[in-house]
Amino acid sequence: MRSGFIRRSYPTADPDPPQPTPFPTIPIRLVPEPPNHTPTAADTASEKRNANDCFYEAWDKFLAIQPKRAKTASRLARMLEAEKQAVDETPGDGLQVRENAAKSWQEAADECKAKVTAIADECKRLNRKYVDYQFDLEAGPYTLQDLRGGYPRAVMRDDGSIEPPPWVKRVEDIFDKPQFFIDGAAPTDIHQGSSGDCWFLAALMAISAKRNLVEKLCVARDEMVGVYGFVFYRDREWVYEVIDDKLFLKVGDDDDLAIVRDWNRENKKGRYIWYDEDKLTNLLQRGGEALYFSHCKSSETWLPLIEKAYAKLHGDYAAVEGGFASEGIEDLTGGVGVVINPEDIMDKERFWREQLSQVNEKYLFGGGSQRNSSKGVVGGHAYAVLRAWEDGRPSIVAITQPMGKLWTPMMMKNLGHTFGNDGVFWMNYKDFLKHFPSINRVRLFDDKQGTWQIAQQWTCVNVPWTVDYLDTTFEVEIDKKGPVVFVLSQPDDRYFRGLEGHFLYSLHFRVYKAGGKNGHWLVRSLHNSGADAQSTRSVSAEIEDLEPGKYVVLVKLTGTRFGEASTQQENILNYAVSRKEKLLDVGRRLDYAVTKGDLRGMEKAVKEQAKVDERLVERERLKKARASKQEELKRSRLRKKRIDDDIGEKRKAFAIAKRAKAKEKKQQRKKAQDDDCVARAADDKDVPPKKDDVSPLSEPKSDKSTADAETGESGKSKASDNTPPSEPEAPRSATDTQVDSKTDTDTATKQLSKLVLKDNQDTASEDSPVSPLGASDEEYDSSSKPPEELSDNDFDWDSDIDGPVDAIGDDDDDETNPKNEIFADDPWNALCVLGLRVYSLDSEAKVKVVKGEHGS
Numbered sequence: 001m002r003s004g005f006i007r008r009s010y011p012t013a014d015p016d017p018p019q020p021t022p023f024p025t026i027p028i029r030l031v032p033e034p035p036n037h038t039p040t041a042a043d044t045a046s047e048k049r050n051a052n053d054c055f056y057e058a059w060d061k062f063l064a065i066q067p068k069r070a071k072t073a074s075r076l077a078r079m080l081e082a083e084k085q086a087v088d089e090t091p092g093d094g095l096q097v098r099e100n101a102a103k104s105w106q107e108a109a110d111e112c113k114a115k116v117t118a119i120a121d122e123c124k125r126l127n128r129k130y131v132d133y134q135f136d137l138e139a140g141p142y143t144l145q146d147l148r149g150g151y152p153r154a155v156m157r158d159d160g161s162i163e164p165p166p167w168v169k170r171v172e173d174i175f176d177k178p179q180f181f182i183d184g185a186a187p188t189d190i191h192q193g194s195s196g197d198c199w200f201l202a203a204l205m206a207i208s209a210k211r212n213l214v215e216k217l218c219v220a221r222d223e224m225v226g227v228y229g230f231v232f233y234r235d236r237e238w239v240y241e242v243i244d245d246k247l248f249l250k251v252g253d254d255d256d257l258a259i260v261r262d263w264n265r266e267n268k269k270g271r272y273i274w275y276d277e278d279k280l281t282n283l284l285q286r287g288g289e290a291l292y293f294s295h296c297k298s299s300e301t302w303l304p305l306i307e308k309a310y311a312k313l314h315g316d317y318a319a320v321e322g323g324f325a326s327e328g329i330e331d332l333t334g335g336v337g338v339v340i341n342p343e344d345i346m347d348k349e350r351f352w353r354e355q356l357s358q359v360n361e362k363y364l365f366g367g368g369s370q371r372n373s374s375k376g377v378v379g380g381h382a383y384a385v386l387r388a389w390e391d392g393r394p395s396i397v398a399i400t401q402p403m404g405k406l407w408t409p410m411m412m413k414n415l416g417h418t419f420g421n422d423g424v425f426w427m428n429y430k431d432f433l434k435h436f437p438s439i440n441r442v443r444l445f446d447d448k449q450g451t452w453q454i455a456q457q458w459t460c461v462n463v464p465w466t467v468d469y470l471d472t473t474f475e476v477e478i479d480k481k482g483p484v485v486f487v488l489s490q491p492d493d494r495y496f497r498g499l500e501g502h503f504l505y506s507l508h509f510r511v512y513k514a515g516g517k518n519g520h521w522l523v524r525s526l527h528n529s530g531a532d533a534q535s536t537r538s539v540s541a542e543i544e545d546l547e548p549g550k551y552v553v554l555v556k557l558t559g560t561r562f563g564e565a566s567t568q569q570e571n572i573l574n575y576a577v578s579r580k581e582k583l584l585d586v587g588r589r590l591d592y593a594v595t596k597g598d599l600r601g602m603e604k605a606v607k608e609q610a611k612v613d614e615r616l617v618e619r620e621r622l623k624k625a626r627a628s629k630q631e632e633l634k635r636s637r638l639r640k641k642r643i644d645d646d647i648g649e650k651r652k653a654f655a656i657a658k659r660a661k662a663k664e665k666k667q668q669r670k671k672a673q674d675d676d677c678v679a680r681a682a683d684d685k686d687v688p689p690k691k692d693d694v695s696p697l698s699e700p701k702s703d704k705s706t707a708d709a710e711t712g713e714s715g716k717s718k719a720s721d722n723t724p725p726s727e728p729e730a731p732r733s734a735t736d737t738q739v740d741s742k743t744d745t746d747t748a749t750k751q752l753s754k755l756v757l758k759d760n761q762d763t764a765s766e767d768s769p770v771s772p773l774g775a776s777d778e779e780y781d782s783s784s785k786p787p788e789e790l791s792d793n794d795f796d797w798d799s800d801i802d803g804p805v806d807a808i809g810d811d812d813d814d815e816t817n818p819k820n821e822i823f824a825d826d827p828w829n830a831l832c833v834l835g836l837r838v839y840s841l842d843s844e845a846k847v848k849v850v851k852g853e854h855g856s
Contacts, residue, residue, distance in 0.1 A: 471852025
């Protein structure tokens, strides 16, 4: 059951760490005040987010200023280098492992024993106790406070301030006769202190019910030197931690103590009683009750030391608050944990027969109670199932305080039960299903024959925004029929809090028979390692009799992004100076965790792919712009040609019309001349003929005179036509234009008086010869339109090209531009490290990853 706050939550911004309560100067054994952390600009979400939430870009910059030796000298750094080498030797962009289930534990145990022996030998030579400087409780809040500044609930006051443990002492200074075990570990030894890790203590209770499991955790110790080595299961492998025997106390040597009678809580007054302060302090600092965190009810020390080692494994005491008993049992046994809802159990008797009745054999069980207290069960608390007993039918399970009416002398004798305040009680099976809405179950793989084999493959995938099965798959090959357990997992974010980033993933998978005809899956993931499906660290499925063959595992990841949460880059920048050592420790743990899936290579590939995509987008934009420009130029040429052709046709038609009009005018002038000649002839009857019958005009008329005469006869026609003739008029013959020089002057004057003279300017414009092809646009009425007004109906329309040339590359119109995406300033960039483990009885079982396009 999850206790305390939710393990992984995303506030709108990283909260400021609580301020410590000030107290006077004290000796060295008191934990000093935690340093105040002043939030920087990176503490809050900026208006424009980083384009990517990638770990290594900022992490490499942080490590760049370290000396070369500092990067490889620590044990974790050496493990990291070995992990990188193993990943490089594995095909498929991730770590690949195939081994016996007990092999990894044995290797970690041997290495832990060797380190404890070396430390003990050195300390004995120097005649000094061991001090774990990597997790020194006296060095400040480092061991209590996580990277973000959070503290365990035990040190928090109601007003938001903190009150850290006031003192630190060694085991031998706390207990009169300290003993690691007294007749082995037992569930009744466990007592929760002020911390919120009841889920972990419930896990310890569960494994302590199965003999020797706790002993497998502590593989080496030297109580005289004060050094202890423990082995835990983390991210699908066994790892060890070595600690000293210093523990936090509730009371310090310099505390101002008082004994008061009749204390009034409202007025905060009472009657003080005299006492010996030294004796009282010594009394309050002795025994398990003096410890600040968890303790055994006897003088045993295994519980607080395991709790300390587990806190060191995850970085600090704050990291172990809140969780699920199933995940705790996984970390202590290497099994596979699931959470079962009793309402989903179809056959309750079958569940009892096949699973719950095999507690402490094939499975370990725990339970999470309802939020509200009911029937003596503490609400929202974690419990462990210690035993199951039946009398011909499902009966009762051992959990906590008994209900007296169920007991009979025969039952008490069979179960070896005695009444007392040992924290163990028995509950009816039906009541157990009713009062525990979540059942934590862990399948064990520590059979005596050691036949269980593990094949696993890690990788890193690009999680798409839309939820669907990835194109990256796992292929599993089984050569032997038998039980198989599939587990899909991601790194446990408990030990790198503060560097999680702003993405959260939930997992799901399906298993198909390769080449199957019906296309139906064989099994799918129905079990989560914790009750919170959104942030679970693993999902699993079991098949008890899987046939040999090849199988395909399809994976689906649901990514949830908390946009206001700080990214990994922002947190690294924020804590690089103020919390350098803590950042170094947490960052190395994260680096080691994600190296299994080759996150560095994936981030590099994503970065390179982004550059390629950017170049492709730019290339497509330029191609579209060029094609659009070429099409526009082509259309401009076609428009110009069409206009020129139209103008030429109109000019040609205009020239023909002009010639026809000129011919008509010529005919009209000829007719007018003929009429004039007839009129003159009539007038000449009254005049005697002259010598040689010569015309009255003795000299030929000029062209201008002729034009004036024509104007007088046809002025009305010419006034209505403002266009000049298309060609000059032919000269008149001598017979038409000359008269006898001896004509009477009076007769000539009479004839000339009949002519109507026109203005010189108009006559000149009328007579100006103009070529039809040389006429300007103003000389004729053309219906041709400018290019922008022409219709494009005679062109093929292309929607990808025919936008305005200026719009090419516009952010609003270019569909390939990231600014048109949902995450404009903060693109979706979800990378998840995950691995598939397969437990089977087949030593030749294989798992490999088949990468999809772009790693998704």
